[in-house]
Amino acid sequence: MNTTARRAVIVKLLKKYNSVKTVELCKTLNVTRETVRRDLYYLEKQNIARTIRGGAILNVALNETNYERRLHHNVKIKQLIAExxxxxxxxxxxxxxxxxxTSLAVAKILHTQSELTVITNSIPIINELYxxxxLNLIVLGGAVRQNEGSLYGLDAIQALRHLNINIGFFSGSGIDLAKGLSNHHIGESQLTRQALQQSQIKVVxxxxxxxxxxxxxHIMLIQDIDILITDQLTDAAxxxxxxxQTHLDQVNIMD
Structure with missing residues (x-):
């Protein structure tokens, strides 16, 4: 395996698992530690990975997908979850x-309803509902995160502390049985954790x-979710x- 092919394998593993270990790469690629270290340093210079003790982690900026691209991904599933x-x-x-x-998909349905109060930090949702x-719309102010069209920061957190929420809808970048719901951005994650504290019913x-x-x-553990909605393609086990651990709703995308 040449250098280009070997580094392509490492990138593929990083995208799949978010991290790699030097020892495991040596076995998988059948190369020395020095070769793996050189590859990881090269990927770090390319802003693809960040080297850590014993391996490397995926560059978060690379791993986070573009908002507009996500709008066109799993559209039917998001619509059914929203419904x-x-x-x-x-x-x-x-x-x-x-x-x-997925929250924007919810907003598109709430757009047809009235006598609700909606609180959000999402500019696309604001544009959908204002x-x-x-419908009473409350916008949480703060710093703008341009690639997501979202607002975050101390001002938004302080505003949330004075609001009572009947039901909150949350998503995330990843979810795991042991680690729970997690996300990329620290500022938005802090705001989400505050919103969870204010919500009587927490729906993911x-x-x-x-x-x-x-x-x-980290955002929250599975057992702290009141209702978890996912699709039937999720593994049966x-x-x-x-x-x-929680009340689970599954939507059937085959209907």
Whole structure:
């Protein structure tokens, strides 16, 4: 295997597992530690990886997908998750919508409803809802994260502390049985944790692809989720384990 092919394998492993170990790469690629170290240093210079003791981790900026691209990914699943969530929303509720493309799918449904209060830090959701008659929209101010169109920071957190939320909808970059829900961005994760504290009912909606993935910023454990909504493509053994920790709703994308 030549150098280019070997480094391509390492990048593939980084994207799949978010981290690699030098010892394991030596065995997988049948090369020396020095060769692996040179490859990892090269990938670090290319801003693909960051070397750590005993291996490397994927560069978060590379791993995080573009918001516009995510809008067109798993559209049907996100729509069904959004529809299922909206069954728990009642007239007069105060609803929190986290940033993200699945939350935007929820907003598109709430757009047709009235006599609700919606709290959000998402600019795309604000644009979707601000003209809706009969819907009270509360926008959390703060610093703008341009690649996600979201607001975060101390001002947003302070504003949330004075608000009571009946039901909150949350998503994340990854979810794991042991580590729970996690995310890329520290500022948005801090805001999400505050929103969770203010929410009476905490609903998480995630596609099957996000399971068994752990990212830097912890948000919440599985057992702290009141309702978890996912699709039927999630592994059956995982579904059984999740059912022991939280109330699970599955949407059938084959309908």
């Amino acid at each position: 299922q969530f909206c069954k728990y929303v009642h007239k007069g509720d105060t609803v929190y919508l986290d940033y993200g493309t 003209k809706t008659r009969g 909606g995630v596609e099957h692809e996000k399971f068994n993935k752990v990212f830097t910023n 995982l579904i059984n384990a999740l059912n022991q």
